[in-house]
Amino acid sequence: MNPVHKDSIEKVIDSLSQNLVWAWNYYHFLEGLHEEAQESNKQVERFPCIISCLWSAVFEALFVKLNHFTDRTKNVHSFFYLFKLIRRYLPESKELQSKISEHENKLHKAADPIIEKIENWRNQAVAHLTPASIDEQFHExxxxxxxxxxxxxxxxxxxxxxxxxxxxxxxxxxxxxxLAQKKEIKSLFDSLRAKYPLMFESLVENAIDFMKVSLRELRSSPKYSVIHFCS
Known part of the structure; x- marks a missing residue:
């Protein structure tokens, strides 16, 4: 493998690493919001729009990032493109070729229902507005x-x-x-509680039902849509 080939592989690895950093950030953001919601026992249905918009935006961003890893579009940065470059530039490495075959099997949606679900969310509900995206069966x-x-x-x-x-x-x-995401979210919520106790409790307490259903199950149902709450 010459320096040009190595540089090509390094660029893909760096790109996927950056994508993974953002995916972890979105995940920890959702996890932090969920944990904050779990701390309150009150259940009131007021002011859920802000939480709904935040959740929906981060939810969609997370699934876009997740799908990048298994994207089979030609010449886009994904694990499959990385495998293609390694096979081309390091054909003599039997160990790497064996690992690639193993990882390809793990990443194939036909063999893994979770990866298939990730692709379904991205392709049918995030990147494209398909009829399935508003079908209750799809969400279930x-x-x-x-x-x-x-x-x-x-x-x-x-x-x-x-x-x-x-x-x-x-x-x-x-x-x-x-990892600091959850601590930052907690600190932010604590600060808001201290400065605006009445307003903050109204916002958080009244969004608990939405958070418990939507964040924990990571699904977007017509019943809990932004339009439903804001209209």
């Missing part, structure tokens, strides 16, 4: 939990670091930078 069949998302973020970290370590002799940390 593609329902996901935060814990499931975390499993796949860890999987993507492991896959990426495998090739970064073998080819570039480095391991990237894409997680720790976003």
């Amino acid at each position: 069949e593609n329902k996901m939990h935060l814990d499931e998302i975390k499993i796949y973020l860890k999987l993507y970290c492991g896959i990426l670091n495998t090739y970064s370590d073998e080819i570039l002799n480095r391991i990237g940390d894409t997680v720790s930078g976003s």
Whole structure:
């Protein structure tokens, strides 16, 4: 492998690493909001628009980022494009070729229902406004939990670091930078409680039902849509 080939592989690894950093940030943001919502026991249905908009925006951004890893579009940065470059530039490495085959099997949606759900959310409800996106059956069949998302973020970290370590002799940390998200959200909520106790409690307490259903299950149902709450 010559320096030009190595540089091409490094650019893809760097691109995927940056994508993973954002995915972890979005995940921890949603997790932090969910945990804050869980702290309150009151259930009132007022002022859910702000929470709905925040959740919907971060939800969609997360699934766009997640889908980038398994995108099979020609010449876009994804694991499959990275595998293509490694096969082309390092054909003599039997160990890497074996790992690629193993990881391709793990990332194939036909063998993994969670990856299929991630692609369904991105393709049918985020990137495109399909009839399925407003179908209750679609939301039920593609329902996901935060814990499931975390499993796949860890999987993507492991896959990426495998090739970064073998080819570039480095391991990237894409997680720790976003771990402060939950603490920052808690600090923000605590500050708002102290400064605007009445207004803040009204906002948070009245969004609990929405948060418990939407954040924990990571699904967007017509019943809990932004339009429903804001109209």
